[in-house]
Amino acid sequence: MPVDLVLPCLNEAAALPWILERLPPGVRPIVVDNGSTDGSPEIAATHGAVVIPCEIKGYGAACHAGLEAAEAEVVAFMDADASLDPLQLVRVTAPVVSGRYDLMVGRRRPVSREVWPWHLRLANAELSRRIRRRTGAILHDLGPMRAARRTALLELGLRDRRSGYPLETVVRAADAGWRIAEVDVDYLPRSGRSKVTGTPLGAARAVLDMSKVLAR
Template identity: 35%
Template sequence: MADQLELTILMPCLNEAETLATCIAKARSFLASSGIAGEVLIADNGSTDGSREIAEAAGAIVVAIEQRGYGAALAGGIEAARGRYVIMGDADDSYDFSRLDAFVAQLRAGADLVMGNRFAGGIAPGAMPWLHRFVGNPVLSSLGRLFFRTPIGDFHCGLRGFSRDAILRLNLRTTGMEFASEMVVKATLSQFDVREVPTKLAKDGRSRPPHLRSFRDGWRHLRFLLLFSPRWLFLYPGIALLWVGLVVGAILLPGPVRLGGVSFDVHTFLVAALCVIVGLQSISFAVIGRRFASRYGFIPRSDTYDRLLEALTLERILLVAILLMLTGFAALVWGVGEWAARDFGALNASRTMRPVILAMTALVSGFQMMMSGFMSSMINIPIYERRLAEVATPSASQQRHREMDRT
């Protein structure tokens, strides 16, 4: 950009007439006092209270973002920003835009993303509801650190700075409040230089309720964290279930086991078999989810996972699936043979149900693996092959045009 500046102070805006002028004045005073070549940019998301006119009168640049949503407004603002660095923050006067020195210093030192930490900087009385302060933010931030191994202590701080080019490379996609989590997650997975500085949070200056909805937006953040971590959503629970099922099943396969006054028999063996089936299916979902997310840019590619996924070819999966199904069929034949040896009469349920459960578990698991292998391979079809297929199969309108040309 020929007219690129060093810093853009970006504020998403939806009906912030009460506080917008104050925020812009603080941001402009920071640019003036620090001598930074910059701009104040307002990403207006459809305000109807005169916010746009207030922003323009206060000397800010306003860009209209038609698609509604916090993430959509920020994405449009980042795209329109002329600054090499961008510092974004809410336009409700809860953050002090006149004190951004720590963010600028970290960005100039090479950081790709600089997060504010309200818990380290201080939260004014009444600035954050107790449910957010003591439950929502700590829990979601802890899950984010656990899932993605990031050092960030405040995942949802609205005041943050970043290199514009670095964030654009992340190809952020969400349009709602989860945009804040997506930025941190993708920056961490892409091994960006992510840092944190203490930030003070003041009580906002609005008389109306905030746009944030505690349970709705909290669930959206949690859903995003789970969907972007197939390991924690599918793989680890699947491995745990598979391990429990195999261990318990191996112990109970020879016969019932009695511990103290409790007897574990065929019913527990059946539960173990179900754990194996569900565990295998969960692991299959983890492989499919990771392959899809990595291939289409939702999660940055990983050499380790890519090598593992490439080793799981359709042919290898089908081979294991067929072996499982043959094992299950053989166990089923053996069970029927045992029944035939008794002239198809009454049988001991505890004894005869074991081979039947074992047989059906192997058959179902093999069938699941086969279907999952085909699904995973469909996702793995190279893009150029899909395009060739699309070219080879004309649409209905193209076919009508060709028929008209022939006539």
Template identity: 40%
Template sequence: MSAAPARARPLPRTPTPSSAAAPIELSIVMPCLNEAETLAVCIKKANAFLARHGVAGEIIVADNGSTDGSQQIANALGARIVAIEARGYGAALIGGIAAARGRYVAMGDADDSYDFEALLPFVESLRAGADLVMGNRFRGGIAPGAMPALHKYLGNPVLSFVGRTFFGTRVGDFHCGLRAFRRDAVLALGLTAPGMEFASEMVVKAALRGLDIREVPTTLQPDGRSRPPHLRTWRDGWRHLRFLLIYAPKWLLLYPGLALAAAGLLGVIGLLPGDVALGQIRLGVHTMIFAAMAVLIGSQLVGLSVLARRYGAIAGLWPESGLMRRVRNWFTVERACIAGALMLAGGIAGAGLATAIWAQSGFGAMDPADLMRLTIPSMLLGCLGVQTVVTAFFIGLLDQPRR
């Protein structure tokens, strides 16, 4: 399905009551945008699975505005059609999941690349207590021509590795389109991504909420359409990566910030006594300037990571960790003001001392290198002091009571 900037409404947090006489165990949701060439075979395979294994189920076609007769095909084969106005892969699935009546939901593309007759391992894992069951195409088998080489050897492996690293999950195929889940558990995640990044959003939020995520092998076949797929490699790949980075402030902000600040602080302190020679390279006050810049950038990133983590917890994007709770309890506005004031006072004192030294020479010419060894750390202390106070007040603003 095509990703679009239109915003989708979040999934409702309360299940939709079933109007069927008998309870439905499994709803099979297929997002659809002009899939007339392959929709029929997908519905027939899904129906065959339900009949063969005696699963009480329904098939939902989440139609995203098809104009090729897909709705008529779905209607003729007994599928339930849910019209989704907001365009996008995620928007279609959000609407389809919201309309589902089953306890469990399985989702898969309507292009005949996934085998809807092979859903039993997914259902069995859900019955055994899983909240989300992901298909893994790399374990199950990818038929020749089913996945572009760029996706198979670079895009999917790299993004899946990033997802596992950032969010501590063992999912090996973050973007497999065939997956199943407990409907109530996914509704509680409040998924909103309208585009292809919906696939990442589901896994990321499930991992952050500590849901039971399992994986089963599945296969991928070349799709049966004569037209190009809706997926756009670079655009949708970037949307996935952007989503992963937004939800991982530790990796985007905290760790790079700590590394920059530590390296810069080492440089500033190491150059205070004088120049340092590294072989044929001589590091002096000009290097100290860039080291101070690294400290400032690093400390800003660390502060932003704390703000991002706090905002995410308040907005319900992720639960607040015990470490962040302790940091917030310790890093009060009052303590930050004291620490910031001490650093600012140190900076002002250093600036005053530098001015006094200059005055002793009659405000005439001086060796700039000697004076900069005092003015650079003074400037750094002053900036860090102000930054510390401002960050603490911003956290205090976020922590204000809400209705």
């Protein structure tokens, strides 16, 4: 079964070739450009990706624009910073394709201690604990690699357009009775600095966005 892969993108010219050259067979990449100034859209198009612009700033806005542009029955999401190996994408898509699970999340396993600083790992552990308490889903990471069926995702009515989008996906899916699971994926050194948690302001915004989602 074909799978559409949504890649939210903001200045990821250095990472895109590596990602797009390693996609498994049957995966169609949709690169959602969120205002890049480094030639990312052109590079993505050169490597065979469908490129769509997203003028509304925000990780969630880019993800949702890609979801709306997708055509395959199963849609996956992954960061475009080379921190995750596209060859491992099948680990999250296969259980959805087979119908075993409705939402699969890639649990990041850092390949070295330097990949994931302790303060971000601690914050992720606390967030995961709150997710388990709120939803009952046994998740230990709100990983950026995930997959579900396109129509079902659209029916969730996701509203967050910033960094709370993945969390809202899990919360709404759990409330809808979805079967949710996670699987280990390698977490690699990313290309460049994170737009979400790479700065104190970005990290603070992410925490605020996710706290709002949990409070709804």
